[in-house]
Amino acid sequence: MKLNERGRGKFKPAPDYSVDDVRNVLLEKITEETSSIIDDDDIDILEHISYNRKKFNVISLFSGCGGLDLGFELSGLAAAIGEEKAMEAFKDKEAYAKLRDQSVFHTIYTNDIFKEAEESYKMNFSGSAVQQLKDIRKVKHFPKADLILGGFPCPGFSEAGPRLIDDERNFLYIHFIRCIMQAQPDVFVAENVKGMLTLGKGEVIRQISEDFASAGYDVQYKLLNARDYGVPQLRERVFIVGTKKGLNFKYDYPAPTHGTGLGQAPYVTLEQAIGDLRDNPGPYFTGSHSSIYLSRNRKKCWNEQSFTIQASGRQAPLHPDGPPMEKIGTDAWILPGGPDQHRRLSVREIARIQTFPDWFQFSDGGSQTASENNRLDKQYKQIGNAVPVLLAKAVAGPIAKWVAGELKKRQEDKSREDHMQISLF
Template identity: 65%
Template sequence: MVKINERGRGKFKPAPDYTIEDVKRILMEKIAEEIDTVVEDESDFTEQEFKYKTNKFNVVSLFCGAGGLDLGLELAGLEVAVGTDKAMEAFKDKEKYDSLRHESVFHHVYSNDIFKEALETYQKNFPNHVYIHRKDIRKIKSFPKGNIVLGGFPCPGFSEAGPRLVDDKRNFLYIHFIRCLVQTQPEVFIAENVKGMLTLGKGEVFKQIVEDFAAAGYRVYHKLVNARDYGVPQIRERVFLVGIRNDIDYKYEFPKETHGIGKGLLPFVTLKEAIGDLRDNPGKYYKGSYSTIYMSRNRKKRWDEQSFTIQASGRQAPIHPDGLPMKKIDTNKWIFPDGEENNRRLSVKEIQRIQTFPDWYQFSDGNNMKISENGRLDKIYKQIGNAVPVLLARAISKPIAEWVVDYLNNPNKYIKKEDKKSNQNAIQLELPV
């Protein structure tokens, strides 16, 4: 797809059949444009403002949103510190969790985003020592140091759910994630994105992204995973990239699936297990009619299944399992046999559970009474839908957490001094450092 200068849905037109060379040229042009957006002004902070801990792996979080990836990482770090049973039991209760979370091997230092309500949510749920920075990442001159950098960089241009634009400027915000890596050289990074990034531009976009992360001085491991394979009651495929700095003698391996069909696997978690107890008290949910596009496919799962992917929109939330299944009556046309009045979208509390946030996690709607209740609720749906499911983040982070325990006790065991790479690896990107 390409974007033309028109309003409305007609602004997107089929793209020409780009060759791989065309895609490469477009990518390099857009990367250069993105680098030019960096504002060379004074930094917003000094290193003295950050609360580092020398006996922890200090965390810098970019595009942090409501904190799903951050919370999962912290939970994995707590699990290796105090044991799985104790960590998971505490996770159910805010008071218990807050009393233990400082024992995690991960210590959050800095988090950045531009989504006001998401940062309010983050602040409600993370310790007050975290420096929360609301600023466009393209205007940050220098980044704080850390041992691990996290980030689910924005993905609308990659998503298969909308217009897939090779030259969408949102595809290139990852360059600023790489700027952070080049400047601060953390031992590890974790990045997450949608499945669609694998195939956009005949695969050249993803290839370029991996090459750029590697050029910052990292061995990059990547894998497409499904959240339901790790105990999340949702069919949600996402790509993770894990980078280990070149001078670190550690090979990351993605965790094996824990749930599924087969020997040694736990059963998939169902909607009934996840939200069945909320049937009589679901809380607030997005109300309104269903568009032709919404009704063009099935939006309803059974109680014994996993949810469709939770999207960043209240209007696009899946339908609650109660009542009759939706029925297909024509090509791209489904109906509710028992009527719209007997069906509703999943509530905020329900999608929070499906994204495996604990019940105690508080979400901010901005408290702006000038907009409708639907509008305020939509801000929460957006935060939850954009987040990495907490238990998926925990699973991806767990191998790193286990390694960190040993690394913190004996870092020299893992440093290959003779092979250490410097920022010269990023010269090909011409990144400001």
């Protein structure tokens, strides 16, 4: 909230509430939101939840086409069968299909309102999860789970008020916490944009951390750059990780695997990622470039990493081939040689840059009347909204390693119990 003062607007920090105060405010707001839900067919859906007691059961909110989920699944597979074997299988659809069920993570429920993204999810995952194509504001009951994943949008975080949850635009954030309080997972992971750290001069992220903590979690957050983990893209995102208070696990963010440091692999370049697609890139978005598009450079060289992949075909970066863009003034660039020498990256190319495997399919809605650009844009949107798979895998790594150890202990404990019962007879 801005103070009523002359001159530059200032953000007013929230009062210094105690943990109990924050929790009471949060519970009151969640109760209010929950009581307003009329459409409720969730009980019937929850009856179809397929738990696997030998794995960590996962809820995926705002699941999209599944970039975050696929990264976690892959990390869980690597923890179970080894890094090299998992990554080799990941390249081939059939090989991966034979092994993916061995992952220590088992998704039981997903939620999103983007129809084409949900279709893509269904096309690429095993199908054991209950998928709910429904506004999260209308979901009254969530299943119990061990882990919750998701990247909640933040439309109302541009100004920090007395409490974020008092702003009705932040309903998605409220319902993410509501799901956590119902499901009571051991761990949750939430992803969001870099700007969250500076909104309200840091007041937004402080309140978010307080609210998650009041739900019974130790909360931390960190800004990670995708290129530091083998993704050929400059993409910075905040990852908020919460672990249940008293849990015998402390999450440590993964150290960068790529860069110029000692022992790090070199950054992955566009040449390495999409160089082989020069002659067969697949369909790409066509059309004019707006003044907004031409307000900055959109083209990287082959030996660099891509600009951040946007959730829009029209805003897709330019392919490295052709002459570089030229700056002619403040926020003004041109395309030397004309637009014909500057095509946008294709759907297949941006999927590679987001580190999706080639076998991953993206639904275009299947409309026979929509234009090609319209159908392609649905795919660009899904891919651009996704968390890069290898970045998600890196974030999941410490959790997967801990889960694998916990599952092994459970199995050993069960074996000892079974042995004792046999001995009694």
